[in-house]
Amino acid sequence: xxxxxxxxxxxxxxxxxxxxxxxxxxxxxxxxxxxxxxxxxxxxxxxxxxxxxxxxxxxxxxxxxxxxxxxxxxxxxxxxxxxxxxxxxxxxxxxxxxxxxxxxxxxxxxxxxxxxxxxxxxxxxxxxxxxxxxxxxxxxxxxxxxxxxxxxxxxxxxxxxxxxxxxxxxx
Numbered sequence: 001x002x003x004x005x006x007x008x009x010x011x012x013x014x015x016x017x018x019x020x021x022x023x024x025x026x027x028x029x030x031x032x033x034x035x036x037x038x039x040x041x042x043x044x045x046x047x048x049x050x051x052x053x054x055x056x057x058x059x060x061x062x063x064x065x066x067x068x069x070x071x072x073x074x075x076x077x078x079x080x081x082x083x084x085x086x087x088x089x090x091x092x093x094x095x096x097x098x099x100x101x102x103x104x105x106x107x108x109x110x111x112x113x114x115x116x117x118x119x120x121x122x123x124x125x126x127x128x129x130x131x132x133x134x135x136x137x138x139x140x141x142x143x144x145x146x147x148x149x150x151x152x153x154x155x156x157x158x159x160x161x162x163x164x165x166x167x168x169x170x171x
Contacts, residue, residue: 028140032132033147033160038124040164047120054116056110065102069095131170132163 038044040051052059076091081089136144136159147160149152 006065025127027142030136030139030141030144030148030157030159031099031150031153032144032163033158034128034132035148036160037128037132037163037167038121041128041167043124043127047117047124051116055109055113058105058112062102062105062109065098066107069098069102072098073167082105128163131167132159135159135163135166 064160072091072095076088076095118149132144141159144159145153147158
């Protein structure tokens with residue numbers, strides 16, 4: 001009986017010891033909704049205008065091509081009855097060249113605009129990540145997760161609004 005009591009006491013002590021260690025090992029976890037933070041920053045609003053400024057020359061060139069195509073098409077429609085077959089063929093070829101050039105330059109414009117847009121977004125997202133890390137360290141969080149990948153998080157551990165305030169104040 002005495003051995004049984006000793007065994008129970010040892011098991012109880014071990015249980016308490018394990019429970020205490022697991023309580024000490026709890027980590028402070030936070031979440032940040034990067035999409036919400038991104039959408040609420042002034043830099044995000046400026047991305048589109050920055051890209052438009054960078055792409056102004058290409059955009060102007062596309063507009064010029066559109067105007068040339070419209071003008072040539074109108075002239076062709078207006079003068080078609082008086083043009084010779086050779087002249088009609090020349091105008092049609094010019095229109096085809098203009099259309100092909102427009103399509104090619106338009107595709108390049110779209111690709112460049114998307115690339116610039118992505119570069120600008122990545123810069124803002126990198127800034128958000130750096131500030132989120134600094135905020136989490138300052139508040140003693142061990143882990144911070146993206147809120148969009150978390151099923152549930154209490155408001156007390158959501159750092160999104162604090163991060164928005166900090167980033168806006170830093171500007």
